[in-house]
Amino acid sequence: MSGDTDVRRALQRIQAPDELDAQRRAWPLVRAALEAREPIAWPKRNLRPLLVAAAVVLILAAAVSSPGRALVGSVRDAVGTSEKVKARPALTSLPAPGLLLVNARTGP
């Protein structure tokens, strides 16, 4: 036997007994199963991706509109992510004469 080729050829020659009749008997059952099943309607099958896409579009549109931008701004203020103006150290004279009580970590 020359191995693979002979086995392949021999296997493809073997027929199950009653092959065609078995096919004829099986088809009505398979067809009945198709008729018995309720196909999922297209919108239902695709509902989830459609809803996700619609939500993304709505959020983007809202963020771009002017009330949306205002809302984003106020959220940013509330959360505190906007830049804070930091005081710079500077040497200036006091606005009035007198003594200045200074308290520091190292003491007065």
Added chain:
Amino acid sequence: MVGPGRQERSWIRGAQAGSASDLEALFREHWPRAHRAAYLVVQDAAAAEDIAQEAFLAAVRSLDRFDRKRPFGPWLHRIVVNRAIDWARARRLRRETAEVDAGDEYDTGDLGTFSSGVAAGLASLQPEHRAVIVLRYLLEYTPGEIAELLDLPRGTVNSRLRRGLDRLEEIMDREHA
């Protein structure tokens, strides 16, 4: 596993929409090989018919979840061959329980009526080895694809193929001698 052809995708789409004629085309295309594969693994004509039939029924029931970009054949063959292996194992267990001693040879079922050649050799293999031989040489899957279909390591598939082929050669050589 290559993707399905345009024709097959169209049949699947039609069947998913409820078309009996598209399902029939799909059935006619795939029934003969699915049935024959089941028969060669279980070696019992009635069981093979039941297995192929149930595989199609299972396929129809989950048709809506089927991804049309994937080929239908491997999906069906996975169901058929795994069911056939389960059936053949169950039969072996039943016979062992009934204390029927088959010696070294495995149960030959209907294929026992083939007194010579590959069919007789196949009948002497364990169901798991038969399945790998059938997937490789009847259904033409590569060892990697067989490993995927049966959830087996590729090395196991290769060793089953080797052992199966050796056994077939041994039997056929004995006949030719």
